[in-house]
Amino acid sequence: MARFELRLDADAVNALMAKAFPEADAAALGAVTALSPGRATLVRPFATHMLRPGRLVSGPTLMSMADSAAYALILAHIGEQLMAVTSQLTMNFLRGAKAGDITAEAELLHLGRRSAVCDVRLWTEAPDRLAAQAGVTYALPLS
Amino acid sequence: MARFELRLDADAVNALMAKAFPEADAAALGAVTALSPGRATLVRPFATHMLRPGRLVSGPTLMSMADSAAYALILAHIGEQLMAVTSQLTMNFLRGAKAGDITAEAELLHLGRRSAVCDVRLWTEAPDRLAAQAGVTYALPLS
Amino acid sequence: MARFELRLDADAVNALMAKAFPEADAAALGAVTALSPGRATLVRPFATHMLRPGRLVSGPTLMSMADSAAYALILAHIGEQLMAVTSQLTMNFLRGAKAGDITAEAELLHLGRRSAVCDVRLWTEAPDRLAAQAGVTYALPLS
Amino acid sequence: MARFELRLDADAVNALMAKAFPEADAAALGAVTALSPGRATLVRPFATHMLRPGRLVSGPTLMSMADSAAYALILAHIGEQLMAVTSQLTMNFLRGAKAGDITAEAELLHLGRRSAVCDVRLWTEAPDRLAAQAGVTYALPLS
Numbered sequence: 001m002a003r004f005e006l007r008l009d010a011d012a013v014n015a016l017m018a019k020a021f022p023e024a025d026a027a028a029l030g031a032v033t034a035l036s037p038g039r040a041t042l043v044r045p046f047a048t049h050m051l052r053p054g055r056l057v058s059g060p061t062l063m064s065m066a067d068s069a070a071y072a073l074i075l076a077h078i079g080e081q082l083m084a085v086t087s088q089l090t091m092n093f094l095r096g097a098k099a100g101d102i103t104a105e106a107e108l109l110h111l112g113r114r115s116a117v118c119d120v121r122l123w124t125e126a127p128d129r130l131a132a133q134a135g136v137t138y139a140l141p142l143s
Numbered sequence: 144m145a146r147f148e149l150r151l152d153a154d155a156v157n158a159l160m161a162k163a164f165p166e167a168d169a170a171a172l173g174a175v176t177a178l179s180p181g182r183a184t185l186v187r188p189f190a191t192h193m194l195r196p197g198r199l200v201s202g203p204t205l206m207s208m209a210d211s212a213a214y215a216l217i218l219a220h221i222g223e224q225l226m227a228v229t230s231q232l233t234m235n236f237l238r239g240a241k242a243g244d245i246t247a248e249a250e251l252l253h254l255g256r257r258s259a260v261c262d263v264r265l266w267t268e269a270p271d272r273l274a275a276q277a278g279v280t281y282a283l284p285l286s
Numbered sequence: 287m288a289r290f291e292l293r294l295d296a297d298a299v300n301a302l303m304a305k306a307f308p309e310a311d312a313a314a315l316g317a318v319t320a321l322s323p324g325r326a327t328l329v330r331p332f333a334t335h336m337l338r339p340g341r342l343v344s345g346p347t348l349m350s351m352a353d354s355a356a357y358a359l360i361l362a363h364i365g366e367q368l369m370a371v372t373s374q375l376t377m378n379f380l381r382g383a384k385a386g387d388i389t390a391e392a393e394l395l396h397l398g399r400r401s402a403v404c405d406v407r408l409w410t411e412a413p414d415r416l417a418a419q420a421g422v423t424y425a426l427p428l429s
Numbered sequence: 430m431a432r433f434e435l436r437l438d439a440d441a442v443n444a445l446m447a448k449a450f451p452e453a454d455a456a457a458l459g460a461v462t463a464l465s466p467g468r469a470t471l472v473r474p475f476a477t478h479m480l481r482p483g484r485l486v487s488g489p490t491l492m493s494m495a496d497s498a499a500y501a502l503i504l505a506h507i508g509e510q511l512m513a514v515t516s517q518l519t520m521n522f523l524r525g526a527k528a529g530d531i532t533a534e535a536e537l538l539h540l541g542r543r544s545a546v547c548d549v550r551l552w553t554e555a556p557d558r559l560a561a562q563a564g565v566t567y568a569l570p571l572s
Binding site: 195239 | 306339375
């Protein structure tokens with residue numbers, strides 16, 4: 001709802017993410033599939049190594065996805081400044097995440113000079129069956 | 144977005160809150176002003192004792208409001224079970240809250256048999272100038 | 287365990303807190319009763335207005351105490367800079383807090399140039415019967 | 430400080446962890462190296478895949494370690510009940526974690542019938558240079 005302004009489009013953010021994590025399998029990062037002021041959607045294709053026993057997507061996979069989604073959303077609004085670092089991540093696990101592509105919807109709650117705070121919702125089944133919700137805070141480089 | 148079902152209307156929730164906190168000044172609790180499946184809006188009228196130095200609404204006032212808003216929203220969905228208790232509250236303070244009535248918008252992220260998780264956004268100026276965001280978890284009575 | 291250095295003693299911190307919150311009832315703030323590098327203990331005398339139904343100390347009272355304890359501990363290490371503001375507070379409610387004086391033990395986990403992070407444990411009965419635990423982050427004034 | 434009672438020793442916990450995550454590289458899980466009522470220390474040997482650009486241990490690696498440490502500590506106190514699941518994890522990133530073995534010290538704050546709450550401190554350099562601190566809540570199987 002807040003008034004935010006994009007500095008990068010989805011392609012530019014995806015290129016920046018790939019540059020920031022050169023060693024990562026591109027697929028492992030997920031990609032921005034939708035982007036608007038204050039909001040981004042990312043999708044990470046399913047891979048069997050994401051699973052923990054019980055055939056559910058593991059907690060670390062979901063936390064990593066929440067973190068990347070917040071990072072992508074913040075980059076889209078601050079531009080090419082790779083030095084933003086996560087300072088806090090709070091994850092609520094809401095229900096077991098069944099095997100499948102992971103979607104993350106990230107919303108910017110606040111973008112200040114020193115930090116940015118995002119809300120991230122994650123699911124594999126459907127948006128009305130959330131697997132997890134995260135609050136993610138990034139410390140921003142002082143410019 | 145999730146499929147939730149209301150068991151109480153706004154008047155019933157307000158009556159239940161007043162019953163749960165008989166000693167509280169009714170105004171101090173705030174009142175449900177809008178209610179739909181999965182969502183509630185509460186408003187607490189401004190009072191000078193809410194302020195801390197700098198004429199900003201104090202952190203404890205905002206945390207208390209976040210907690211009441213989550214409680215009201217959960218009661219609306221589980222009905223008259225006063226035994227729900229807060230197990231976790233994570234508050235992100237986003238900007239100073241200028242003196243004014245406090246609005247809280249609470250959204251139900253998950254309602255399980257044992258716990259409920261809510262997202263709460265708070266402001267005094269305007270919804271696109273959030274003062275704070277909270278994640279609130281309640282433990283539910285085993286029925 | 288970390289190497290921290292005090293800049294103020296307990297009396298100086300208590301005087302600073304009273305100055306920061308001139309309108310507050312002195313007793314309501316609690317007082318630093320022990321202080322060493324990286325650690326502070328505060329005690330707030332019991333008062334009936336702290337109770338919620340069930341004769342337990344209310345959540346907002348405990349959250350407010352956690353916040354003050356972190357603030358006092360940080361002031362003791364950064365000196366007379368009243369501009370530190372809470373940016374995040376995560377509270378785990380562990381058991382009902384029976385009526386009684388509230389003790390808070392705050393530990394400094396990190397003191398950086400831009401922020402400080404504290405762990406706070408709270409109880410009314412005994413230190414091995416914690417009522418709550420909080421993680422509190424303060425944003426520090428850039429000096 | 431609380432009065433907790435161990436049901437398993439370190440070897441039994443390590444065996445149980447290996448059984449719970451049969452597909453994981455044993456080293457990736459880390460091992461309990463010290464265990465006493467209410468406290469456990471785990472160490473995970475360094476591996477290059479833990480690093481992110483800048484030669485710092487990645488956030489997901491640290492979050493995963495915090496989660497395993499809490500799980501191991503809880504198992505040690507509840508015995509062979511593999512169904513405990515993480516319900517909440519709050520991670521404070523305090524400083525960059527230099528390449529090295531990761532040590533996690535987990536402390537049990539509360540063990541109830543329905544949930545357990547742990548505090549976890551993580552470092553690679555030295556215990557007085559914490560890389561991160563986590564609060565981890567597990568939901569326990571109703572027995």
